[in-house]
Amino acid sequence: QVQLVESGGGLVQAGGSLRLSCAASGGSFSSYVMGWFRQAPGKEREFVATISRTGGRTDYSDSVKGRFTISRDNAKNMVFLQMNSLKPEDTADYYCAATLRYLLEAIRTRSRDYDYWGQGTQVTVSS
Numbered sequence: 230q231v232q233l234v235e236s237g238g239g240l241v242q243a244g245g246s247l248r249l250s251c252a253a254s255g256g257s258f259s260s261y262v263m264g265w266f267r268q269a270p271g272k273e274r275e276f277v278a279t280i281s282r283t284g285g286r287t288d289y290s291d292s293v294k295g296r297f298t299i300s301r302d303n304a305k306n307m308v309f310l311q312m313n314s315l316k317p318e319d320t321a322d323y324y325c326a327a328t329l330r331y332l333l334e335a336i337r338t339r340s341r342d343y344d345y346w347g348q349g350t351q352v353t354v355s356s
Contacts, residue, residue: 236251247315249350251265251307251310259283263299263325266340267321268324274324276290277297278297282334283333284300284301288338328342
């Protein structure tokens with residue numbers, strides 16, 4: 230069973246950047262598809278980005294495509310979300326998630342496909 234801890238959230242002005250990190254422990258990190266999700270106040274949790282076990286395949290929601298980049302370092306058991314050109318509508322709690330998958334280049338975009346979740350890190354973008 231893997232444990233996930235996010236960090237890197239904070240307050241930033243619109244147009245700025247943040248880099249979120251997620252540290253994994255307790256499992257074979259390279260066996261997990263990783264994802265980032267977010268939940269704004271009063272809204273449902275939504276998909277942001279996902280990355281395959283090798284890092285060779287990624288996918289993004291349309292709302293962040295071209296601005297956010299997901300990456301992973303399997304040697305350090307870390308996954309990252311580089312967020313550029315931030316907008317006030319990106320304000321949310323951001324969650325790291327993991328799911329064990331056999332296929333090396335599998336990715337997952339639905340929250341119900343993920344088995345493990347971090348506690349979240351808050352991102353606030355001011356206008």
